[in-house]
Amino acid sequence: xxxxxxxxxxxxxxxxxxxxxxxxxxxxxxxxxxxxxxxxxxxxxxxxxxxxxxxxxxxxxxxxxxxxxxxxxxxxxxxxxxxxxxxxxxxxxxxxxxxxxxxxxxxxxxxxxxxxxxxxxxxxxxxxxxxxxxxxxxxxxxxxxxxxxxxxxxxxxxxxxxxxxxxxxxxxxxxxxxxxxxxxxxxxxxxxxxxxxxxxxxxxxxxxxxxxxxxxxxxxxxxxxxxxxxxxxxxxxxxxxxxxxx
Numbered sequence: 089x090x091x092x093x094x095x096x097x098x099x100x101x102x103x104x105x106x107x108x109x110x111x112x113x114x115x116x117x118x119x120x121x122x123x124x125x126x127x128x129x130x131x132x133x134x135x136x137x138x139x140x141x142x143x144x145x146x147x148x149x150x151x152x153x154x155x156x157x158x159x160x161x162x163x164x165x166x167x168x169x170x171x172x173x174x175x176x177x178x179x180x181x182x183x184x185x186x187x188x189x190x191x192x193x194x195x196x197x198x199x200x201x202x203x204x205x206x207x208x209x210x211x212x213x214x215x216x217x218x219x220x221x222x223x224x225x226x227x228x229x230x231x232x233x234x235x236x237x238x239x240x241x242x243x244x245x246x247x248x249x250x251x252x253x254x255x256x257x258x259x260x261x262x263x264x265x266x267x268x269x270x271x272x273x274x275x276x277x278x279x280x281x282x283x284x285x286x287x288x289x290x291x292x293x294x295x296x297x298x299x300x301x302x303x304x305x306x307x308x309x310x311x312x313x314x315x316x317x318x319x320x321x322x323x324x325x326x327x328x329x330x331x332x333x334x
Contacts, residue, residue, distance in 0.1 A: 126168075133229070133256075134162045135211055137177030137192065148179050150192045159199055174199075175209040175231055178217065189217050190224065197225040211258075215247045222251075229254040231301075236287045237267055237332055249295040257291050260300045269332050275325045281316075288316035290329055 126132070136158040139147045149158070155176075162171055176193055179185065189210070199205050209229035210221055221227050230248050232241045234257040248255040261267055261284055269283075276283040284302075291300050304310045321329070 131172045132166065132168075133173040133175060133209065134166075134171055135175040135177050135231075136162070136196075137175075137179075137211075150176075150179065152191070152195045155192060155195045156199065159196070159204060163204065170203060171205050173207045173209050173229060174205045175211045175229065176221075178210070178212045186214055186216050188220065189213070190220055193221045193224050200225060209254075213244070215244055218244070218247065218251075218253070227251075227253055229256055231256040231258055233257070233259050234291075235260050235262060235267065236272065236290050236329060237262070237269065245295050245298065249297045252297060254297050254299050255295060256299050256301050258301055260291050260302050261287055271328055271332050275321075275328050279319065279321075279325065281319055282312065285312060285316040285319055286321070286325075286329070288313060289319040289321055290326075292317060293321055293326075 136155050137148070137150050139149045139158075141147050149155075159171065159174060162174075163169065174196055176189060176196055178189060179187065193208070193210075196205060196208055200208060207228040208221075208225050209231065210218060210227055211231040213221075213230060213232065218227060218230060230244065230253055232244055232255070234241050234245065234255075238259075245255050247253075267283065267287055272283045272286060276286045279286060281289075288300050288302060291298055302313050304313060
């Protein structure tokens, strides 16, 4: 699967939206303001397996009936007859659990067979869980928390590359705790780039199937993120960045 970065101004792109994981309906309502039909090169990736409570808390919701309802809600709110990709969000969203996901993933596989979903993915999983899912249906993407300073899932990144599964790093710039490193800043200065661009470039060059889903709040910020795809990190920069630890 080719690397894609959200973009504009002629950049072909994949857009990742965590539907139903925002405050109820907020993500889909934002899409409802977009012109339909969606552009042919715009691919929406949704996520099911949890809901936001009225207080903003996370509510695990992986029961079969709930998963089916979440898929149908996504279809309705996005105005689609079929979802491009649906990721199953596990209870251990940051990874670290080896609990079986067979029952939940089977529910999504059945909806795929019904023609409501084109492709299936996973989020917050281990290699064991990916392999379990692959015995049920093909997995096209894995979305785990991973970035320059949080490399706990190195083995998952490598496994996905070996299996030609797109590995999407969420919180690629640290999320609620933005990446801060003197080494990162120095490398960015040497390359005439921003630290954020260097961090994104490192992820894109980490494996052959690596993609990123950085958040953005402005067109200027979006263009800055897109420019990271063209930033090539030389060997000495890679070596310096590898000294960064959590």
